[in-house]
Amino acid sequence: MEHAATHETATGLPTWKLGFWTFIGSETLFFGSLISTYMVYKGASVVGPYPHEILNIPLTTISTFVLLMSSFAMVLALAGVQQGNRKQALIWLAMTAGLGATFLAFQAYEFTEFYRHGLTLSTNLFGSTFFILTGFHGAHVTVGVIWLTILWVMALRGRLGPGDALKVEVAGLYWHFVDVVWIAIFTLVYLLQ
Amino acid sequence: MATAETTALRTAPAHRSGLWSWITTVDHKRIGILYGATSLFFLLVGGLEALLIRLQLAVPDNDLIGPELYNQLFTMHGTTMVFLVGMPIAVAFFNYIVPLQIGARDVAFPRLNALSYWIFLFGALLMNSSFLFGAAPNAGWFGYAPLTGEQYSPGLNIDFWVLGLQVLGVASIMGGINFITTIINLRAPGMRLMRMPLFTWMALVVSFLLITALPVFAVALFFLTFDRFWGTKFFVTSAGGDPILWQHLFWLFGHPEVYILILPAFGIISDVLPAFTRKPLFGYAIMVYSGILIGFIGWGVWAHHMFATGLGPVADAFFAAATMIIAIPTGVKIFNWLATMWGGSLRFDTPMLFCIALVGMFTIGGISGVHHATAPANLQQTDTYYVVAHFHYVLVGGLIMGVFAGLYFWLPKVTGRMLDERLGKLHFWLTVIGVNLTFFPMHFAGLLGMPRRIFTYSSELNLGSINMVITIGGIITAIATMIFVYNLWRSLRHGAPAGDNPWNAHTLEWATTSPPPEYNFGRIPEIRSREPMWDHPEEMIAAAQHVPEKPIHMPSPSYWPIFTAFGITLTAALFLTKIWWTPLLGLLWTAVGVVNWAFEPLER
């Protein structure tokens, strides 16, 4: 029986992976526009609080490190799935999601701290641009954590074998991209005040 | 020839007819028809809005339509024509034609394809539902801040605008991803990139423009939405915000958008012309590269929409130069189409007539475009009817002519029936007369000082006669369009049987029956030429119309796309309640849809 969906592809590349890389391409424009706006409005706030007053570099360095390590965990999780090593897959998927959730916890703490110091979405341009940029990034991380959790549950039920590696690979692409966006944000927002 | 047995093999199991089969369809051909029907409907809606505008402007100091309603009419006319007609009609063609042209059975992600359509429909309904509240968007199709901010537009109008467009943008991005993946990955053996039909090439370029330009617009819309709903300061001058940023972000999207609008039409006529000149497209490779170049350079010209905002001489010079440069690959295409016609054995059927109209009228629009590119002269032309003349020549004279060429050319493949030639020619001539009568005088009106977006004008301006001529042109165009609608309806009922290849055209879709079976090709052909139906017709037809020995399982119908599309639109609509947690309900609905979809096998 011929199945229309599993015929050979013109490039030899998996269709899902190609589609997802294209999606990531479009996301660079999304975050690029958010970052551009942050850069354009840097220093333009008429009232405080201002970045140098409340950005916490040591704390954010830790959360940055956490997110970077989560990418490492993701790579190990993918290897586990590809090699049919269920235990490795479970451990490292959980690690990735856990580190991602930890990053979100840091973000939540940071946001509430800023709120306590009088910085909200509507306080000034810094508040608007900062919270929108990091907020959308955080939303992406949240979606990623949920995605990884679903994959973890699938692995738990023995439904994530080597034949399903592409699913994990695609989730990995998403996760690494979200990490890479943070690399840009950390530099442009926190270090280059 | 179809026998009872082969028909049985060709017919998929249940759900082949009836409303539910259309609601759950994931077949690119059906989705193409849905897109086409919906965009033609909105063509009439946008056309009605235009007619009302023209009736109001027919005479000076008119009081047929007051300023409030007028603002809504010109805003919705523009928004409808760009987002609910121009873009989706191109997608209708992409959907139906591209998989057939590359020898594929469907697009890369059939359910995502359906999702894009339903999002389009629901987003269109959301935006137009604003009329029921008497609060249709009213600040222009480009929604400049600070007019669209909370202070100057406190009502629901702009809320509908930002939310509706945000929803529509998602559909476009998903569609772009789908077609890029389809064109790169699902080509038949031997269908190298440089053997693909020009229409498919333009679909590829447009898809890249969609996935890059729409995210920028999404960000701009988010900024405006947050300014309006949650007090952010993106475009609030008192807080240091700069409304010019809106213009930059909008036109960063908006300029690639106009290439998104026109390149499909360029692709259409590139594939239609050869059938009526009996020679291949002149300069195939150049046509491909110029299309790619237009797409890329189109990203470097956006601020030519902002010459009157005080960008400064350096920026003005840069954008003026870049805009002039982009005229080169565009002009190259015009010459290539002319060269395709030159020395050919010409047949002036209706599709050909519309192709010729595009070449002529788009050139006129291109010339006024070059005038706009001259930054100093632009200051005279900006915000006058000279600009209105320009973009209608390129969009109506370009895009719409191309669309009609494509419809007359490809509808026989879709329906199995020809459109009437005599009615077609009548439609054509009335359209050419009507459109030129409408838009050519606008050049003069503009240079004589008639501003854009005014609901009336004083008799002292002495523009009454010109405006009356324009309005008459609009009425003629409306009549012409009605003739097309009648032709379409008549063709569906009594049209002459089309056969497989009524035009003796060269591209692969003409190898199939009209309409093609659900699986498109009985056997995927091996392509060895740019004009497969001219060079190897028997082989292509044998493969396409081969009766499969075993059933070919196509992706199964699914209701998760429409379910999810509803969730996305619901999320946006719930923002209108201004109760912050209600959109979360919409998100929950959407999440239910997405997860169920993810776990549903593609084929069941």
Next chain:
Amino acid sequence: MRADAEGSVGQEIERGTHSHPTWKTYTMVAIVLAIITAAEVAVFYVPSLEGALVPILLALSAAKFSLVVMFYMHLKFDSRIFSGVFLAPMSLAMVVIIGLILLFKVLPLYR
């Protein structure tokens, strides 16, 4: 070279024995990422480097970006088509960022 639309693992492993990064590579990348991050923060705190802060930090973060994309996202070892559909839009993102910064921050200095 043709492959199943889902990209079977057999194919993956076959390609992998030639060019797939090892555990060691991944760990090295992780360590380098950590070191660069530490360097970035250190540079931030060193007053004498303030003048060169921007180019140094941009270079360092570009390095991190490239490492994650090339190794963790596997782009270095994968088909150039993937690089194409990623880099083409990203170059436009650069146009947007640089263009807006020039228009809003740099050009006004020369009015």
